[in-house]
Amino acid sequence: MSQAQPRPLAYPALLRQPAWVLQSASADRPEPTQLLAEPSPEALRSWAQIEPGWRALEAGDRATAETLWRQALAQAPADLLLQRVVNQHAPQLLSCGKPSHRGAPWGSRIALVLPGQLRCLNRSLPLLRALARHADLFVCTSAAYAGSASKLPGAMRVIDPEPTLPMGAMQQWHKLAVALAMVREQEARSGRRYSHILKLRSDFHHVQPRQLLAELVAADGLICASDKVFGGRRELMLLFEGFYPAIAGWFDGQEQRYWPIHAGQILRSDLSAKWYGMAFPQELVGQPTTVEALRAVLAAGGEALAQTLLGWRPPPGADLNTVSCRFFQGHPHFASEVCFARFLNLNAIPARSSPGLLGFLRSDRLQP
Incomplete structure (x- = not known):
């Protein structure tokens, strides 16, 4: 009588996310039709770090789960899947890495733009301040976040009142257009142009930002994690001044x-x-x-x-x-x-992932 074969381990969906979810910093996809049949070898290596805490959490022992994940983060600080899991269940354990002290490559001049509501700023403040030592920072935010913005070095503009728009998602594009106009104004004052521009978010967690500025300067086209964070050469980034005006005629209600x-x-x-x-x-x-x-x-x-x-x-x-x-x-x-x-497709701008922009939106970004 033949012996029954053991059933394969049913790995959780978090390990079977398609590559596009990770590269675009998306939330996990629940649809079975989009999940990988089996985890990739890289995901299985991550599972070795994730599983002990995962099993503890399943058993109802959150304290042990957090202890085990804290240890795992120390052992594998650049593990994207591990940090995505921790973000879902214990985001307070995440700490932001720092860019290289060498800063941007020689000959580059970088503008950082930070448009939008400054959620989770205390979490991202160390990274933003470290980047601002090597680049000029331009902040455009809402009146409710003006006090938070004062913690940041660089230029600030507060939008008050906000324009009346059909959807909140359109507000970020309005603020990006304003922030890019601020960059142009600084160029006119100084008589010097920036070579590159990087758009950031205060509620985005960067898994390994150490070489972010070098990756930005080396990019052919844009580096991005979808529209959350992206950057490239000045002339490409300034095209996004036209994105907000294009919403009404080209994008709104055109799906x-x-x-x-x-x-x-x-x-x-x-x-x-x-x-x-x-x-x-x-x-x-x-x-x-x-x-x-x-x-x-x-x-x-x-x-x-x-x-x-x-x-x-x-x-x-x-x-x-x-x-x-x-x-x-x-x-x-x-x-x-x-x-x-x-917009990228229309303008023939290639876009690629980079280690410095691998990450995700923090799960606690909507908490007061």
Whole structure:
């Protein structure tokens, strides 16, 4: 009589997240169809650090779980999955790393822009102050955060009153446009241009920011974690002065409109900007089951597919969601992250992940 084979270990979904979730600093995806069948080798190495605390938490022993995770963080300070798990269950254990004391590469001149509500500022203050030793900081925030902003070195502008906009997500783009205008004003005063601009968030946790400024200067295109944090050469970043004015006519309420797709920009990028949230016609790309498979279709299709994607139009009366595929669905009114990817696509700006921007939004960012 043959012996029954042991059942494979059912790894939690946090270990089976697709690569695009990690590169774009997204929250974990719950959909079974998007999860990996098995964890990657890198994820299994992370599991060795995560599991002891995870089992303690499952047993109801939070104190032991936090002790074990504190030890794991000391042993593996750059482990992204470990820090994502700690962020979900014990964010107070996370501490922000510091950039290299050497600062930015020789010959560069960097502007840091920090637009938006300054949530979790006490957590990110050490990193922001350390970066500001090597770059000029420009802060644009709401009146409620003016007091917090005074802790930061650099220029500050408070938006009061806020513009009346259909969605809160649009406010960050308004503040980014103001912050970039502040950069231009400083350039006019000093008679010197910045070489690079980096957009940051106070509630974003950077897993390993040590070489962030060097990565920024070395980038071909942008480095980013979706629209949360991103940066690149001055001339590319200043294009985003036009993003906020474009919302009303190009992005607001346009999620059911087909946007011509520039395949070349996608193939020069990785998964850090959510181009896979754009609508790809099924009649052209089929029904790939993963983002990587969709990218492979674009690569295999060559120039013929690239040209067709630029000129394709949905059939009259067709529901765009029915005749296309996409792997990320943003807000149906204004999908900020997808619109960011469309803006990059339209301007042929490649976007890639970098170690210094690997991270996530803190889970405690909405706490008072």
